[in-house]
Amino acid sequence: MDPKTSPLAQLKDPSLLKTDALINGEWVGGASRFDVDDPATGALLTHVANLGASEADAAITAANAAWPAWRAKTAKERSAILMRWYHLLIQHADDLARILTAEQGKPLAEARGEIVYGASFVEWFAEEAKRVRGEVVPTTDASKRTVVIRQPVGVCAAITPWNFPLAMITRKVAPALAAGCPVVIKPAEQTPLTALAAAELAQRAGMPAGVLNVITGDSEQSIAIGQVLCASDAVRHLSFTGSTEVGRILMAQSAPTIKKLSLELGGNAPFLVFDDADLDSAVEGAIASKYRNAGQTCVCANRLYVQAGVYDAFVAKLAEKVGGLKVGNGFEPGVTQGPLIEDAAIEKVERHVADAVAKGAKVLVGGARLHDRFFQPTVLSEATGEMLCAREETFGPVAPVFRFTTEAEGIAMANATEFGLASYFFSRDIGRIYRVAEGLESGMVGINTGLISSAEVPFGGVKQSGLGREGGHQGIDEYLETKYLCLGDINR
Numbered sequence: 001m002d003p004k005t006s007p008l009a010q011l012k013d014p015s016l017l018k019t020d021a022l023i024n025g026e027w028v029g030g031a032s033r034f035d036v037d038d039p040a041t042g043a044l045l046t047h048v049a050n051l052g053a054s055e056a057d058a059a060i061t062a063a064n065a066a067w068p069a070w071r072a073k074t075a076k077e078r079s080a081i082l083m084r085w086y087h088l089l090i091q092h093a094d095d096l097a098r099i100l101t102a103e104q105g106k107p108l109a110e111a112r113g114e115i116v117y118g119a120s121f122v123e124w125f126a127e128e129a130k131r132v133r134g135e136v137v138p139t140t141d142a143s144k145r146t147v148v149i150r151q152p153v154g155v156c157a158a159i160t161p162w163n164f165p166l167a168m169i170t171r172k173v174a175p176a177l178a179a180g181c182p183v184v185i186k187p188a189e190q191t192p193l194t195a196l197a198a199a200e201l202a203q204r205a206g207m208p209a210g211v212l213n214v215i216t217g218d219s220e221q222s223i224a225i226g227q228v229l230c231a232s233d234a235v236r237h238l239s240f241t242g243s244t245e246v247g248r249i250l251m252a253q254s255a256p257t258i259k260k261l262s263l264e265l266g267g268n269a270p271f272l273v274f275d276d277a278d279l280d281s282a283v284e285g286a287i288a289s290k291y292r293n294a295g296q297t298c299v300c301a302n303r304l305y306v307q308a309g310v311y312d313a314f315v316a317k318l319a320e321k322v323g324g325l326k327v328g329n330g331f332e333p334g335v336t337q338g339p340l341i342e343d344a345a346i347e348k349v350e351r352h353v354a355d356a357v358a359k360g361a362k363v364l365v366g367g368a369r370l371h372d373r374f375f376q377p378t379v380l381s382e383a384t385g386e387m388l389c390a391r392e393e394t395f396g397p398v399a400p401v402f403r404f405t406t407e408a409e410g411i412a413m414a415n416a417t418e419f420g421l422a423s424y425f426f427s428r429d430i431g432r433i434y435r436v437a438e439g440l441e442s443g444m445v446g447i448n449t450g451l452i453s454s455a456e457v458p459f460g461g462v463k464q465s466g467l468g469r470e471g472g473h474q475g476i477d478e479y480l481e482t483k484y485l486c487l488g489d490i491n492r
């Protein structure tokens, strides 16, 4: 790291910059290290411990050894440690945001927003920890009494992506810890520093050794680490956020041990604008959903469907607003869109735009790479179903706008995908709102809004977008087993 130019040289608390992994309360360097780069400049930020299968085994062993004492704590005791962690995340939000922008690229203000969003899961599940209840079931046999209790599932593994380096970790580990489970986290190789800084703060909050472990590895080692996590019988739950392709691999690798799985995978979100929509609100919602994180979110609007009567007005308004977005280094004041995470990501975006134009789409604004990994916020009109951007998740700042005529046609086009994570639509008609919301095949529906994510709601998808829910009161259920006690012979 160049102390003169690196963004990491300006941390208020430099001790948050951890480059070793965390196993059993100890920082572990391993035999080799891998590079972490700044996606905006390509500059090397630092080197991080490149661990593999043996360290993954050690982390599972440490977590399993720490489990009895962690589950024996009262919910209130676990809650207190989580709440201290939450307050430390907020207290250090500026440094965490700086680390996040340095390794992931999103604008600093957006990174700080993610820190607050990610911390909110720790707060939410610190509270939920104290509300895990069982039940007494009225018996049909007078000699018996029946009770249902809920217990932590055991060691939980979390394999997380680069697009939300903190939030995708806390959304998984906060409920697991709250439920009484120890965790082994494998963060994305592109963004390990945020995970390690958050782990340091968990240590400061009093998280016992072995309860929270972080195993870092490059892309090759991540595969080896994943194989160990999947194959281990001690790991009773695996939570993954990332591509559907990798989700399938992890699901198959977990089958021999019948693991509980939470999978938050790819999306292909439709965004419908009906004739009766408030167009200014629809444009605002489209920008919020499409261009957040430079379009690198699984709930981004990927296909915009606009009813014929308002199509021309909508695309004109959208293109005008999108033209005002400022692209640049996330540390530059006023920048609203940073770089894409890596070369393969921007090449995929270029492929989607070139394919769409070749098949008749019109570029209303943007349409090309600015330089390096920066892509102009783009609006394409006259999009059609034959284009790649209709079938694949672009994961970039490109809004293809399709035309539809009837409500039924709009719903059918929206549902014509194997994915079903998020969907959005704008209408002011209450009857239409119910018909369309109930007709869309997705786990989450934004109605007259493009932003739907928060800690208190059950986030997740249907079809091939994944399994399970994260957040909300449902989020902790993933980490609990339900046990039924049948007490007989009570009259003896």
Ligand SMILES: NC(=O)C1=CN([C@@H]2O[C@H](COP(=O)(O)OP(=O)(O)OC[C@H]3O[C@@H](n4cnc5c(N)ncnc54)[C@H](O)[C@@H]3O)[C@@H](O)[C@H]2O)C=CC1
Pocket (backbone or CB within 6 Å): 159, 160, 161, 162, 163, 186, 187, 188, 189, 219, 222, 223, 224, 225, 226, 227, 241, 242, 243, 244, 246, 247, 249, 264, 265, 266, 267, 297, 298, 393, 395
């Ligand atoms: N649902 C979501 O929020 C996300 C979806 N994606 C989708 O995935 C596409 C590719 O992005 P990637 O970063 O390559 O996602 P990815 O799915 O390859 O990586 C996500 C995480 O999985 C790990 N991983 C990858 N292969 C693995 C394996 N065989 N065993 C164990 N761990 C493994 C990575 O190290 C990382 O921690 C994106 O273009 C996007 O379409 C990517 C990130 C987040």
Ligand SMILES: O=C(O)[C@H](O)CS(=O)(=O)O
Pocket (backbone or CB within 6 Å): 163, 164, 167, 168, 241, 296, 297, 298, 299, 453, 459
């Ligand atoms: O994986 C993602 O892209 C995130 O879940 C999106 S959100 O939770 O920040 O909306």
